[in-house]
Amino acid sequence: MDDYFRTGRTRAFELGNRGPIRFTDDQRLHPAIDEAYRRCGFYVFEGPLRDLEVHELEADLAELLTRAPAYRDSAVEAQGRPALAFGKPLSDPYGGTDKNYGRHPAKMSEPEPAQDAPKETLYFVYGIFQGMDACLRLYGHPDLLRVAEAINGPDFVPFADSIWIKEPGLGTSVAWHQDGTTHWNHPRWNEDIHGFNFMAQLCRTTPQNALWVVPGSHKLGKIDIKALVDDAGTDRLPDAVPMLCEPGDVAICNRQALHGSFANTSADRRVSIVIGFHRRDSVLNVKKEQRAGETVVYDEDRIHRRSRVIQLAIDARRSYYRTETPYVYEPFIGLEDDNRFTEATRKTVLEGYHLLNLGI
Numbered sequence: 001m002d003d004y005f006r007t008g009r010t011r012a013f014e015l016g017n018r019g020p021i022r023f024t025d026d027q028r029l030h031p032a033i034d035e036a037y038r039r040c041g042f043y044v045f046e047g048p049l050r051d052l053e054v055h056e057l058e059a060d061l062a063e064l065l066t067r068a069p070a071y072r073d074s075a076v077e078a079q080g081r082p083a084l085a086f087g088k089p090l091s092d093p094y095g096g097t098d099k100n101y102g103r104h105p106a107k108m109s110e111p112e113p114a115q116d117a118p119k120e121t122l123y124f125v126y127g128i129f130q131g132m133d134a135c136l137r138l139y140g141h142p143d144l145l146r147v148a149e150a151i152n153g154p155d156f157v158p159f160a161d162s163i164w165i166k167e168p169g170l171g172t173s174v175a176w177h178q179d180g181t182t183h184w185n186h187p188r189w190n191e192d193i194h195g196f197n198f199m200a201q202l203c204r205t206t207p208q209n210a211l212w213v214v215p216g217s218h219k220l221g222k223i224d225i226k227a228l229v230d231d232a233g234t235d236r237l238p239d240a241v242p243m244l245c246e247p248g249d250v251a252i253c254n255r256q257a258l259h260g261s262f263a264n265t266s267a268d269r270r271v272s273i274v275i276g277f278h279r280r281d282s283v284l285n286v287k288k289e290q291r292a293g294e295t296v297v298y299d300e301d302r303i304h305r306r307s308r309v310i311q312l313a314i315d316a317r318r319s320y321y322r323t324e325t326p327y328v329y330e331p332f333i334g335l336e337d338d339n340r341f342t343e344a345t346r347k348t349v350l351e352g353y354h355l356l357n358l359g360i
C-alpha cells in the first residue's frame with residue numbers, strides 16, 4: 001500500500017491539473033484549466049476559500065456533530081436538519097451491493113478497526129443547507145458559480161450536495177464508481193452529460209485518506225468496473241491518482257470519472273463538502289426512479305424550486321461577504337427580491353429541499 005500511495009502522489013503532481021481559478025477577459029474558464037479539466041476529468045482549484053470561510057465551515061460541522069447521535073439506531077431524520085449516514089469503521093458500505101443504483105459493483109478491502117473503535121462512524125451528511133449557513137454561503141461562492149456557468153452554461157441547475165467525513169482510523173471506503181446512473185446510452189451522450197461535483201476541502205488530503213480518480217476515465221462511457229478490479233487483482237487500480245488538496249482548495253470532478261476512496265487507516269481526518277451542478281438539458285423532463293421506488297419527472301417546476309436554493313445562497317453570501325461581487329444567476333434575474341435568504345425562506349425553501357435533488 002505504501003508504494004501505491006507514494007507513486008500515486010508523484011503521478012498526481014505530474015498531471016498539471018491544479019492552480020488558482022482563472023478566467024479570460026470574456027468570462028470563460030482559462031483555456032489551460034479547461035484543457036486540463038477535460039483531459040483529466042478533475043482539477044484542483046487552489047485556495048478559493050479563505051481561512052475564515054474554512055473555519056466557519058468547520059464550526060458548522062462541529063456544531064452538527066455535537067448534536068448528532070453516535071449511532072444509526074438513534075438517528076432521527078428531523079425536518080429542517082441535515083440527514084446522516086453511519087457505517088461500521090473501515091468498512092465498505094456500498095461495494096458489491098445494489099445501493100446507489102448498483103453503481104459500486106466491486107468490494108473494497110476492509111481493514112480491521114482497532115478493538116476500542118466505536119461500533120459505527122458518521123461518514124456522510126446530506127441536505128446540508130438546512131441549518132448549516134456556512135455551507136449555504138459556500139453554495140453562493142461567485143467564482144465557483146462562474147466555473148459552473150463556464151462548464152454547464154448560464155442556465156445551469158443543481159444536482160445535490162453532501163459532506164463526506166473520513167475520521168482517522170475509522171473512515172469508511174467508497175468503492176470505485178462513476179456517479180451517473182441514467183444517461184450512459186443517451187443518443188447525445190458526451191463527457192459532460194452527467195454534470196460535475198465541486199469538492200471543497202476542509203483538511204489537507206493525503207494519498208491515504210484522499211479520493212482517488214482515474215484520469216481521463218470520464219470520456220470512456222460506462223466502464224465495467226468489476227472486470228477492471230478483477231483484472232487488476234486488487235482494489236488499488238494502477239492508473240488512479242489521489243486528489244491532493246490543502247484546506248481551502250476546491251476540486252472539480254466530472255461525475256463520469258471513475259473514482260473511489262480507501263478506508264482511512266491513517267491518522268488524518270478528511271472532510272469534503274460536495275456540491276454538484278448539471279446542464280439544464282441533461283435533467284429537463286428526465287424521468288427518474290427514486291430510491292423509495294416512485295418515479296418522478298424533473299419538470300420545469302421542480303427544477304425551478306430546487307434552483308431557488310442557489311439564488312438564496314447567493315443572497316446569503318451577499319449579505320455576509322459584503323466586499324465580494326455577487327454572482328448573477330441568469331434564471332433568477334428579476335426574481336432576486338422574491339428569493340432573499342430570510343427566516344421565512346429558510347423554512348419555505350430550505351426545509352426538505354434535498355427531496356427535490358436532481359439525481360441522474
Ligand SMILES: O=C(O)CCC(=O)C(=O)O
Pocket residue numbers: 164174179197210211259260261272274
Ligand atoms: O469523497 C469520497 O471519498 C467519496 C466521494 C464520492 O464518491 C462522490 O461524491 O461521488
